[in-house]
Amino acid sequence: MNDQTVTVRRTLAASCEEVFDAWLDTEGMREWMRPGPVTDCEVTLEPRVGGQIRIVMLAPGAQIVNTGEFRVLERPSKLQFTWISSRWGNRETLVTVELHPRDRHCELILTHERFPMVHSARQLELGWGGMLDRLARTFSIRA
Amino acid sequence: MNRTEQQARNLDLIFGAVADATRRSILDRLRSGTLTVTELAKPYSMSLNAVSKHVKALERAGLIRRTINGREHSCQLDAATFDEALDWMSHYSEFWSDRIGALEKHIVNKRKRGVQ
Numbered sequence: 001m002n003d004q005t006v007t008v009r010r011t012l013a014a015s016c017e018e019v020f021d022a023w024l025d026t027e028g029m030r031e032w033m034r035p036g037p038v039t040d041c042e043v044t045l046e047p048r049v050g051g052q053i054r055i056v057m058l059a060p061g062a063q064i065v066n067t068g069e070f071r072v073l074e075r076p077s078k079l080q081f082t083w084i085s086s087r088w089g090n091r092e093t094l095v096t097v098e099l100h101p102r103d104r105h106c107e108l109i110l111t112h113e114r115f116p117m118v119h120s121a122r123q124l125e126l127g128w129g130g131m132l133d134r135l136a137r138t139f140s141i142r143a
Numbered sequence: 144m145n146r147t148e149q150q151a152r153n154l155d156l157i158f159g160a161v162a163d164a165t166r167r168s169i170l171d172r173l174r175s176g177t178l179t180v181t182e183l184a185k186p187y188s189m190s191l192n193a194v195s196k197h198v199k200a201l202e203r204a205g206l207i208r209r210t211i212n213g214r215e216h217s218c219q220l221d222a223a224t225f226d227e228a229l230d231w232m233s234h235y236s237e238f239w240s241d242r243i244g245a246l247e248k249h250i251v252n253k254r255k256r257g258v259q
Binding site: 006008014028033034035108 | 231232234235236238239240241242243244245246247248249250251253
């Protein structure tokens with residue numbers, strides 16, 4: 001049951017191989033895995049299924065530690081990894097990146113799923129049906 | 144009742160409450176603000192009493208709160224869990240959208256530098 005899902009779609013002027021490889025390129029990720037206030041980013045990856053991911057984002061006065069594990073690595077069509085962020089209480093979430101060739105371009109569909117926590121009554125309440133699903137769809141971005 | 148039993152009971156109440164189309168529709172309409180039971184009842188072809196029963200089921204599940212002011216019963220969503228979920232989704236839709244934009248830029252720059 002995944003009531004909270006963010007989906008981002010974008011067609012990129014690149015081949016699916018280039019896009020796939022960029023997700024495993026630690027030097028490159030230091031450039032593009034750097035949101036707004038983040039001044040530097042440390043990336044370590046073990047590019048294999050079961051391999052660990054660690055992305056530390058450094059912002060003035062703050063540090064966000066994101067960790068995870070690769071679940072699927074199918075070049076050039078699919079990557080899946082868990083994502084645990086100190087920004088959101090270190091809860092395990094799941095990111096799936098699907099790549100489809102589209103007329104010499106690459107369509108990227110990223111899905112980020114969050115799961116209700118079984119042990120928290122508060123989180124149980126998040127499992128209440130289609131409402132959040134619809135909200136999630138509102139947040140789907142098509143470009 | 145121990146903690147786990149209480150949680151299982153809450154879950155039953157919540158799923159029972161959202162299993163009904165009218166109750167889902169009530170939740171949806173409360174997203175835009177507080178409504179009285181009378182206002183809530185308007186669009187449905189059922190008695191005020193029947194709507195009131197649906198409201199009670201949602202209230203028992205902790206999905207909405209009712210405040211009574213004289214004869215007026217006002218209903219609102221219990222927004223705490225809802226807001227937190229909304230924050231998370233809006234944060235990550237922006238985060239991933241920006242990161243993918245930066246990823247494309249990175250690939251284009253890399254090509255320009257001739258590093259394929």
